[in-house]
Amino acid sequence: MSGCDDDKSLIDACRAGNTEAFGVLVTRYQDRLYPTIFRLTGCADEARDLLQDAFLRAFEKLDRFHGESLFYTWIYRIAVNLALSGRRRRRPVLRLNRDSGSASIEPAYDVAESDPSAPLQRAERDRMIQDALNALAADHRAVVVMKEFDGLQYEEIAAMLEIPIGTVRSRLHRARCELRDRLRSLVDEDAQLRQSSHHSP
Incomplete structure (x- = not known):
């Protein structure tokens, strides 16, 4: 099963009431998303808080995700918009x-x-x-x-x-x-x- 199909299965399971399925998505993507948010905020604590807020917002709005894009693209956009709203290791050399x-x-x-x-x-x-x-x-x-x-x-x-x-x-x-x-x-x-x-x- 591809990652995209697997994400869809997890989202469907979450919508059916299995909230643990969303935890799998968080685990899968939080480390990939964190460097972006850290670079946008410049603060590790703020980046971690903002990352939690982004996944919480995604969970609350999961019924609005219709699969037009990848789940990571969707959560990425939510996180970036939060970082830019003023709410405010794989690093390359x-x-x-x-x-x-x-x-x-x-x-x-x-x-x-x-x-x-x-x-x-x-x-x-x-x-x-x-x-x-x-x-x-x-x-x-x-x-x-x-x-x-x-x-x-x-x-x-x-x-x-x-x-x-x-x-x-x-x-x-x-x-x-x-x-x-x-x-x-x-x-x-x-x-x-x-x-x-x-x-x-």
Whole structure:
């Protein structure tokens, strides 16, 4: 049975009165959803509270879920909207790619795992990136998280946020430029890493 069919069976069971079935859905998706909410809020406690609220709201509105989308897409949208309403580990190592156009976010070169300082360096990099995200306006932070971290398409972001695709693109461009300026030291550091890797034998 596919995950989609399995989700539908669990939702049907929950509607029939088996509330434990919804607990299976929570367990299945909460860890996948948490990083997104954390990046949107910048606060672990708030992200956990908001995640609980999102699943509670989904449970209360389960009769409105008709299966037009995947359950995860539906709960994702609920959680993101809660995070943006002001209610307010699989993390990638990131770098801002400096080029003549925009500053896109993409996987960085990993520090050698044999380096004992590597975990601290990654933690510091993550903190700097999260601080820069926190400094963005909420609507700009949302499109960056949804596009660069979660890999959503422009059309998906536009539909979830109920804004035109052009607005998504313009917000993303401005957010990338602001992140590039705020994370200038990381941009320069990654440029040096790439340069040194090209010259290494």
